[in-house]
Amino acid sequence: MFTRRLVIFVKEPVPGRVKTRLGRDMGMTASARWFRHQALRLIGSMARDGRWQTVLAVSPDRAGVESRVWPENLSRWPQGRGDLGARMSRVFRDLPPGPVVIVGADIPGITPDLIDSAFRALGDHDAAFGPAEDGGYWLVGLKRARQTPPGFMHGVRWSSDDTFADTIATLPADWHVARIDPLPDIDTLADLRAWEGGR
Numbered sequence: 787m788f789t790r791r792l793v794i795f796v797k798e799p800v801p802g803r804v805k806t807r808l809g810r811d812m813g814m815t816a817s818a819r820w821f822r823h824q825a826l827r828l829i830g831s832m833a834r835d836g837r838w839q840t841v842l843a844v845s846p847d848r849a850g851v852e853s854r855v856w857p858e859n860l861s862r863w864p865q866g867r868g869d870l871g872a873r874m875s876r877v878f879r880d881l882p883p884g885p886v887v888i889v890g891a892d893i894p895g896i897t898p899d900l901i902d903s904a905f906r907a908l909g910d911h912d913a914a915f916g917p918a919e920d921g922g923y924w925l926v927g928l929k930r931a932r933q934t935p936p937g938f939m940h941g942v943r944w945s946s947d948d949t950f951a952d953t954i955a956t957l958p959a960d961w962h963v964a965r966i967d968p969l970p971d972i973d974t975l976a977d978l979r980a981w982e983g984g985r
Contacts (some may be wrong), residue, residue: 789882789884790831790837790838790839790886790905791838791840791841791881792839792881792901793841793843793863793886793888793889794889794891795845795874796829796843796844796856797821797891797892798844798849798850798855799825800818801818801859802818803818805817805821805889805892805971805973806818806908807974808820808972808975808977808978812975812978819926820978821891822972824892825891825892826855826898826913828891828893829860832901833857833859835898835901837902838905840860840899841860841861841881842861843857843862843865843873843888844862844863845865845873847864847865847866848864850862850864861984863876863877865877869944870942870944871939871942872939874888874926875939878938883930885905885928886926886927886928886930887905887908887927888900888903888927889924889925890924892972893969893972894972900966904925905927905952907966908915908927908929909929911929911963912929912932912962913927913928913961913964914927914928914963915950915954915965916965916966917950917968919926919968920947920973921946921949922945922946922949922950922971923949924968937956975980
């Protein structure tokens with residue numbers, strides 16, 4: 787039986803290089819601190835779950851691999867070059883066989899049950915997505931029973947209302963796609979306050 791792998795995309799929490807839109811509202815140091823706390827909380831929660839192996843996809847490559855911020859016991863894969871689509875599709879191509887789910891580290895609503903629902907959906911679907919409320923998505927997973935499509939995630943308009951639709955359009959027409967629960971992104975202080983107020 788193939789190993790399930792949850793890949794969490796993380797950046798080094800350096801002020802001015804992570805969560806910059808949030809940083810424009812609350813200060814770059816404060817937004818980097820928020821990201822570090824949020825990422826470590828998510829990583830800890832996911833890594834404790836025995837239903838999958840948790841892997842970190844790190845950026846920048848060298849600094850991320852050598853970082854003392856992230857737990858030392860987890861495997862780290864450099865994200866490499868290119869836009870977000872190139873980096874995610876590389877992970878799907880290069881990891882050992884088995885279903886793979888990718889999430890970002892900055893979504894506070896992610897729970898183990900949601901991740902499990904994505905893996906279960908991949909039992910009879912080729913791909914799974916967790917839509918975000920802004921037109922993007924917070925989760926993407928592939929069963930990987932078939933070869934990752936060569937053009938997967940190529941030409942996607944990232945950080946736009948069209949991100950989700952563009953990504954779906956890069957999948958073969960005969961692929962079965964599952965959708966799991968939507969979650970909000972945290973890009974601005976208003977997003978963060980709305981999330982904290984709705985908990």
